[in-house]
Amino acid sequence: MKLLQKIAWIVTALGAVLNLYIYTYPSLDSTQCYWSHEYRDLTTLGAWEKAIVEIPYFGDLYKQYFLPDHAKNVDMQPRDIRIMAVGDPQLNGNWPNTSYMKRLDNFGNDYYLRHVYETMKKRLDPSFVAMMGDLVSSQWTADSEFFNRTRRIVSRSFPRPEEQCSAELNIISKHEDIDWWTYLQNFEDNLKNDVFKQREFYEFKDVYDWYNGTFIDPSTGSNTEPLFLNVTGNHDIGYGDTTYQHMARWKALFGKVNYWIEYDTDTDHPWRIVMLNSLALDGPMLEPELKTYTWQFLEALESTHYKGSTILLTHVPMYKRAGLCKDGPNFEYYTASGCHGCSPSRVGLLKSQNHLSQETSRRVLDIVFGEGAGGIILTGHDHYGCDNYYSFVDEEKGWVAEKNITSDKWIREVTVRSIMGDFDGTMGIMTGHFNQNQKKWEFDYTQCKFIVQHVWWAARIMALLAALLQSLTFLF
Template sequence: MMAFGDPQINGNWPSTPYIKRLDNFGNDYYLGHIYRVMKSRLHPTHVVGLGDLFSSQWIADSEFYNRTRRYMTRLFPRPEEQTFAELDFIAEHKDVDWVSHLEWFQKSLEDGLFLKPEFYHYENVYDWSSANLTHEPLFINVSGNHDIGYGDTTYQHMTRWRRLFGKDNYWIEFDNDTDHPWRIVVLNSLALDGPLLQPEFKDYTWQFVETLKQRNYSGSSILLTHIPMYKPEGLCVDGPLVEYFNENNCHPGGEYRIGLLKSENHLQYDTSQAVMNAVFKGNYSGIIVTGHDHEGCENFYNYNFTSGEWQASKSINSPKYIKEVTVRSMMGDFDGNTGLITGHFNQETKTWEFNYKLCPFVVQHVWWAAQIGIVLSILFHSINFLL
């Protein structure tokens, strides 16, 4: 599995200077170069974007479409058979019908749809499209705060995310008929804490966590989510921090956000415990893969059998533990990183063993220098030829 954290691509506006437009254009292909090279060399079975695909959730639908098209065609190009439906929808440039989505969502919540495992369950999925291109990696996108928001998330945010990137909460189970079952769990961690503008989003997300907890699953789990689990100060660059909207950090017209969750570096302690208890049950191995902290981090959560709690540490000190990796951002300022997750089933111990390596590329200025050098070389050769 190749994992990419926080590309946060910017957009262009009428007032955007041409030099910045060129920078955005080049950045798309810088990030796309990283993906194409790594994909062609490693042939991953899965690729995951760990959230914050875009630089801001507060953009109009048309700009969300523009960035999604760039994301799908420049940064992470895939065969047309896998993306034509989304790209055709984007080409229409119609505002999303969030009112209809609101009505469906609220009725589904009232009817108990989100308490049913069938709503979240997938099995042995290798291609989301009907093209069944199994030689291509399965592409998974995780929602980030710059994609849908924190406590200020609206139905408009969620409608366009789900329309173009799919569900925000689900699991995929693999190889259930073997002695080595495993699954991927995708979790929208932005809606777990709160308070939220739409508290029903929190209800729905916790219903997903409860459904996970109640599911009798005998296998290893890979948890993909944007916000890392709680850990004390000093284990990562980002320590625990929670911020709420107040009268001093709300712009005029945004007073309705006062009291809502504005940002957080980690999930809160009780939330983290509940999530890990729901996903990692029994004595099965697993790994947590997150984004959010641009500097990246690696930790272990050791299970304390006396207290029944998961305790963060830089070392393993319990027979039951889960590793959490926060993939360093793929932005150029952070060296264009790719997180590599591999899984090996140990036939002797009958357990999955997961390993993680970070593969940096190079700061974007070096890539730009190479492109400029190529252009100048072609130009000089052309001039010499004409002379």
């Protein structure tokens, strides 16, 4: 009896410590796990409150959960740009021969991702969530399985109000194959009629909510739910083997692959977000028209001669020499001997790439940042994450990546570390702050790491086990 009580209290203590950690971990590294600028009025606090907020960890917890309303979120103009970046979640699926342990692992992984997302969303209250591609683990699934994984993404792993994903859920509930043939016909018509060359096809203005203002606070004009920005990844649509079926279902469930949104264009602080499908830039491709379309998008973007700052969101990082990141430059193409029963039409197509080619990278950087007031690039793909600066050397050498800034004209590129458990459940945090003295946007990026998924599992199991053992001590 006494032994059972001791075990129960030991398990209870361990469970309490683990659960305390998983729910408060950002406060242990508060500078990395918050925006680079925060606007809380601490001058109105009493002496003992000021003393508390100075204590590491406990002070941050106090600011998050107990700070008086009048001291929270003091409004500043222009408002900072706040993007929470999610790197490569790569949701796996279940098949008839999938073991029960793997099914349980997939189920738990969904809620592990949800825990990271909801913890950071509550803490940060972001204006934008950028999903950096590879939302699912393989593009080679039927529409039915793609629907299943999409439902898990929008309802379980990265949940959002039903109004935000009602269109997607309606498509999923019908469970009918996407009509990619109609998509193809519309695509060919647009290509033939030069619609893809027109900036109006891609351009949006001051979008904070895709849903007719449902999630806009009328008193402040700010969005009450983050705007989701979904980047295409190679596991979502493929590389050179991308098909119209891949593109049609992505568009139906996650939106356009190429567009830009301009903000505050009539002010002294204009800025924009550019969404770029980098999977269709190099090739060769099974459907070369997809490459034509993507380059026409870039040409339309170039025609704007934009003078503001730009946040470029894309999946494949720009070219850089080996040694700067975990992934060095690498291209692979389908061969007849290595195609493993795939269609002969794939032979010679782009099979995989770690970076964009050097020529493509230079062209993209010139178009997106050549005339503007700088900005930042957020990419995915390299699960370990990376951080570099592209400095413009001269017309001959173009943009060169290094760990430090080496010229007056430069762009920072951040590869967002994966949110998967093997990569510590990392969340990317990007802050854009307008420097009133220099009249320019300044961009900062940090990464907030959670912990490997096994600790999250242990915390959940310990809590259940503690409840069971404590119940037994009352019964016996």
